[in-house]
Amino acid sequence: MSKKEEASLEKQEQNIENAKEIAQKRDMSIDEGREITIRSFKYDPSNPNSKPKFVDYKLRETPGMTLYIALTKIKATIDNDLSSDFVCRAGICGACGMLVNGKPRLACKTLTSNFESGKIELLPLPTFKLIKDLSVDTGTWMKNMSLRVNSWIVSKEKTDISKIEKPVEPEVADEVFELDRCIECGLCVASCSTAIMREDFVGAVGLNRVARFQIDPHDERSDEDFYELIGDDDGIFGCMSLLACEDHCPKNLPLQSKIAYMRRKMVKV
């Protein structure tokens, strides 16, 4: 065994020890946790006989349990008709957004142990089309948003892949990459009062996207061009600066400052 592997194994053991310790403090054994209640919204809009309702599921908490794990357990052992979305289980794909006790969160990044009362209420993300129960269609919304804000590099320059790309200042590249970390989970949209009231609002995700290309030196579009994309009350001027996007983005993107930045640019056009 290499030194590195040894260290990693040691770390794993340490983690298990820690989990046991937490479990003991909570008066539960490693595989027999406290009972938690997950109340989920259930409704299938495609089925004329389905009526919206809430269903309570009781289950045993396990150490390190995320809502993703809890929901998988519910589906496997209690109700195989419950729908919710997942892909990566690691906060990368953005598929598992839902309202958790009212707050937009990623289920795979939310530990059940964070909820002292052991009662967790789950609702589908508002503003997106409901597919079934906790599953919503963020994909179509995001595709439309991308088309609407022309979410791609616009440049007249012919790409010559045999040549090295034009260099970009490292700080500028960092800034662009920072904004590129968006995973299109839609939590910013689902937390936004403007989006809730006004269906056509482009949302923080869209404004962040425009800022990303505005900053990128590869993109040749002028502020006038960007104004054509977001210069109205469904775009930048619709934002009321309530900052729920900033406070709920699981990727901690600097939404407040970037939206303010775009607003300053657009108001001067």
Place this chain on the structure above:
Amino acid sequence: MSKIDINGDIVESLTGTTIEKKKSRIPARLDFLQSATGLILALFIIFHLIFESSILFGKDSMYAITKMFEGEFIVKDGSPIFISTLAMVIFAIFIFHAFLAMRKFPSSYREYLRYRTHAKLMNHADTNLWFIQITTGFMLFFLGSIHLYIMMTQPQNIGPFASSDRIYSDLMWPMYLMLLVSVVLHAGVGVYRLIMKWGWFDGENPRQNRIRTRKIIKIVVVFYLLIGLFSLASYIKIGYEHRVDYGKRYSVNMGDK
């Protein structure tokens, strides 16, 4: 109005773009003006409440300030016309601001239901602040108008006794109490949101700035509520003591009793 203008409006209303197939610049202007009028009103309130609470330093201080605003330094003994002009200008800005900001109110049952249910579920600090903003904004429609109309039409009735008579004997204090609370909250939340909206002091660390801004605004709001409430209380007290002499005016040689 020229023919071109009218066609321009028709084209834009039908197609969503100007004749040159460009987006209108009007939404940008409106957003800017909404903020500008809000800021002017907030700056006005910041000074107004300070001057008005001069009563806390005695009747003479308040009297001196009143005379200053009546333009004593320009015309002899001053004239209330200056006050009614100021009130008119503020009223115009106030109406324009309300006109612009009104666009943001939830405007149907469904919009209100969706917004309110979501806000209650989420219980997010700044979203809750906005509820205060629109509620107090709505109250100001009425309260602000009453106050400004009186200042425009009876500018001569300002002074240690005149104001106190109005507040106590004319039973205006409940109106002033609501006006004070709503205007201070509205301006406080409004200025905080302005700073966030335009990223004025974002600097190197916008998140740090947000926390600091909230703290400062909170302190300022509490300060203004306190001086406002104490001054209102002292006008009520003076008005009560002066109730038998209702209508009599103050003059400096009366001194502070």
